[in-house]
Amino acid sequence: MRIRPTFVLPLLVVALAACGSNGSGSTSSTNAPGPSDSASVSTSAPAGGPITVFAASSLKESFTKIAADFEAANPGAKVTLNFGASSGLATQITQGGPADVFASASQKTMDVVTAAKLADASQVFAVNTMEIATPPQATVAITGLADLAKPNVKVAVCAKEVPCGVAATKLFEANKLTITPATQEVDVKAVLSKVELGEVDAGIVYVTDVNAAGAKVVGVKIPADQNVTTKYPIAIINTSKQAAEAKAFVEYVASAPAQAILQAQGFTSP
Numbered sequence: 001m002r003i004r005p006t007f008v009l010p011l012l013v014v015a016l017a018a019c020g021s022n023g024s025g026s027t028s029s030t031n032a033p034g035p036s037d038s039a040s041v042s043t044s045a046p047a048g049g050p051i052t053v054f055a056a057s058s059l060k061e062s063f064t065k066i067a068a069d070f071e072a073a074n075p076g077a078k079v080t081l082n083f084g085a086s087s088g089l090a091t092q093i094t095q096g097g098p099a100d101v102f103a104s105a106s107q108k109t110m111d112v113v114t115a116a117k118l119a120d121a122s123q124v125f126a127v128n129t130m131e132i133a134t135p136p137q138a139t140v141a142i143t144g145l146a147d148l149a150k151p152n153v154k155v156a157v158c159a160k161e162v163p164c165g166v167a168a169t170k171l172f173e174a175n176k177l178t179i180t181p182a183t184q185e186v187d188v189k190a191v192l193s194k195v196e197l198g199e200v201d202a203g204i205v206y207v208t209d210v211n212a213a214g215a216k217v218v219g220v221k222i223p224a225d226q227n228v229t230t231k232y233p234i235a236i237i238n239t240s241k242q243a244a245e246a247k248a249f250v251e252y253v254a255s256a257p258a259q260a261i262l263q264a265q266g267f268t269s270p
Contacts, residue, residue: 056105
């Protein structure tokens with residue numbers, strides 16, 4: 001009996017089409033040059049799986065936008081963001097927290113993770129500076145750092161082990177100010193909340209947090225020769241089961257579109 005080859009050609013076409021597909025489901029982003037002079041912000045590996053990013057609370061506004069743009073540029077990708085004090089996030093990671101990427105507000109807290117062999121290396125992607133935040137309906141006039149040392153001024157800062165608390169301590173020491181905080185908060189957003197509620201006369205926060213708060217607080221700029229900065233490193237966690245996607249996200253954070261978001265929030269380039 002002879003077999004008629006009725007369906008041979010359609011099957012051959014389907015097979016060839018399958019061979020020509022990479023199956024990644026990802027797309028490249030725009031061709032805007034990044035800070036490293038790359039010609040594109042497309043990632044080195046396709047991103048199509050879920051990742052969890054542990055990030056400093058001061059990154060909330062910028063990383064929320066960056067994550068959304070990353071997902072749009074990489075169909076199928078899903079980014080879950082976990083914000084908090086960098087020191088607390090580092091502790092969570094060393095205790096087995098399910099992080100794929102860690103973005104810290106200081107190198108010191110990142111070093112906790114690398115020392116535990118949970119990250120091989122990190123790269124600085126942004127720099128932040130400090131600013132004084134005061135309530136819109138202030139009852140005490142605050143025009144500069146010296147006013148914070150007055151005995152009737154209630155000042156909120158971050159806890160000493162938190163990067164924004166470390167920065168506040170350096171700020172006071174550099175300007176030879178003796179200040180006894182009225183409260184030490186778990187992270188910079190908690191400090192900002194104290195100011196917004198009028199529970200303190202001033203808070204030491206990041207420039208980016210004053211920008212994010214808008215009309216809820218009034219910012220008092222600190223002159224550059226009196227101010228301090230903090231660098232923000234980012235790293236892929238070695239225990240990640242989505243290493244390719246984690247790497248793609250880290251590279252996206254360094255891209256021109258992501259850097260533009262960070263700078264609009266008040267960060268500066270490293």
